[in-house]
Amino acid sequence: MESLKPVRGTQDILPDESRLFRRVEETAFDVADRYGFGEISTPIFEFTEVFTRTLGDTSDIVTKEMYTFEDKGGDMITLRPEGTAGVARAFIANGMQQNLPLKLFYRGPMFRYERPQKGRRRQFRQVGIEILGVATPQADIEVISLATTFLDELGLKNNITLELNSLGDAESRAAYREKLVSYLSGHKDKLSHDSLERLDRNPLRILDSKDEGDIAIVSNAPRLQDSLNETSQSFFNELCGGLSKLGVDFEHNTKLVRGLDYYCHTAFEFTTTDLGAQGTVLAGGRYDGLIGQMGGPETPGIGWAAGVERLTLLLGEGKEAKRPIVVIPVGGEAESEALVVTEMLRKKGYRVDLDYSGNLKKRMKRANMLNAAAAILLGEDELTKNVGTLRDMDSGEQKEVSLETLEDHLKVYK
RNA sequence: GCGAAUGUAGCUCAACUGGUUAGAGCACCGGCUUGUGGUGCCGGGGGUUGGGGGUUCAAGUCCCCUCGUUCGCCCCA
Numbered sequence: 001m002e003s004l005k006p007v008r009g010t011q012d013i014l015p016d017e018s019r020l021f022r023r024v025e026e027t028a029f030d031v032a033d034r035y036g037f038g039e040i041s042t043p044i045f046e047f048t049e050v051f052t053r054t055l056g057d058t059s060d061i062v063t064k065e066m067y068t069f070e071d072k073g074g075d076m077i078t079l080r081p082e083g084t085a086g087v088a089r090a091f092i093a094n095g096m097q098q099n100l101p102l103k104l105f106y107r108g109p110m111f112r113y114e115r116p117q118k119g120r121r122r123q124f125r126q127v128g129i130e131i132l133g134v135a136t137p138q139a140d141i142e143v144i145s146l147a148t149t150f151l152d153e154l155g156l157k158n159n160i161t162l163e164l165n166s167l168g169d170a171e172s173r174a175a176y177r178e179k180l181v182s183y184l185s186g187h188k189d190k191l192s193h194d195s196l197e198r199l200d201r202n203p204l205r206i207l208d209s210k211d212e213g214d215i216a217i218v219s220n221a222p223r224l225q226d227s228l229n230e231t232s233q234s235f236f237n238e239l240c241g242g243l244s245k246l247g248v249d250f251e252h253n254t255k256l257v258r259g260l261d262y263y264c265h266t267a268f269e270f271t272t273t274d275l276g277a278q279g280t281v282l283a284g285g286r287y288d289g290l291i292g293q294m295g296g297p298e299t300p301g302i303g304w305a306a307g308v309e310r311l312t313l314l315l316g317e318g319k320e321a322k323r324p325i326v327v328i329p330v331g332g333e334a335e336s337e338a339l340v341v342t343e344m345l346r347k348k349g350y351r352v353d354l355d356y357s358g359n360l361k362k363r364m365k366r367a368n369m370l371n372a373a374a375a376i377l378l379g380e381d382e383l384t385k386n387v388g389t390l391r392d393m394d395s396g397e398q399k400e401v402s403l404e405t406l407e408d409h410l411k412v413y414k
Numbered sequence: 415g416c417g418a419a420u421g422u423a424g425c426u427c428a429a430c431u432g433g434u435u436a437g438a439g440c441a442c443c444g445g446c447u448u449g450u451g452g453u454g455c456c457g458g459g460g461g462u463u464g465g466g467g468g469u470u471c472a473a474g475u476c477c478c479c480u481c482g483u484u485c486g487c488c489c490c491a
Contacts, residue, residue, distance in 0.1 A: 307491030364451035
């Protein structure tokens, strides 16, 4: 065996940690459900074209981060690097435009060939939502307030801030892009190497540069919001107004941008300073051009995705699992009776564990390790009297109770 | 893809400028306690020091390569 280690950037998620993952995903689904979203599952791999068409040939995701391979039938297949493309594809393929507007929730693993870091894996999980078919800011408001509720219910409200910006409609963006490029072109000699490359590929990104020289240049650059036409401006105003009315706090970050062409109007990110360089915990925006670009009917869309790993890193320990009751048979004869009692209690809804082996001391120790609330001892003495010894694991008090009325005594532990 | 740090027991870490059989705490197993855990005492198992190569009389320690992790950049959730 070459190595038993998992492939770089992948990880085993053991039961304790799984609980956190489940909490994040279930909270997300639960909230989305209340907001009227239905769950959609799309394949975790698609024809490569699905992603190259939606993400554009020049984006980093496509040029260097996709897990792409040829399958045995000769098709080019890619492990999905994000969720929206698959949802959009499924939308078109299933003729879902009949049912607009649509509110969809998804969750599952995504794959990106990147250098792993804290909060960044090659296989990672996302939860996300999309609203399709609503061109007005109502959808933007709903999607963002859903995100806020979700993060609130995870108890993360205090660590996370919402940054919001408008990219404007296609016309406004094109106009701004032109202004920005012509301004920046006058400073080519001073731009950082990275930004120089971004200049023709993705100039808006330069606004976001961390290079000090770039920041100085950008500070005098024409501003995005000055290029917004009337439609775009009122769209954004309506969004901000709606959020305020719902009590959603946000910061208008005029440097927040999205690279791809089909993005428009709303862009937002929920960020934290607790995760080093991977500060973005949930992000999304409006993508009115996407479905049309894929060959479907022109359909407006907006949505977000959140990184489950990053959220679990912020959660810490979290709530304890429900404490079990442990049934402890003493002596071989009690084993089968213990099994009966255990099954009976399980079917009545108790969380019950049965110790398999060892002397009483060992089994008690194990019950303690399991953080049991109570232990039920079944030995020869008990069996002849048809009782069980019920021990409260916190107080240490114990009493014999008849097996018929056992459940009444357990209600406190349920 | 680029730059840097790091890698010793299941976990957290120790081992002076290279120098005998690599230690400790926690965890685990056993005993004190043959039907009673969470505290105590005694004992035990555990490591090709991430892997490979090199320098040296001698390498956990120095050098090279490789793999993993972490941090930053790029990018993103």
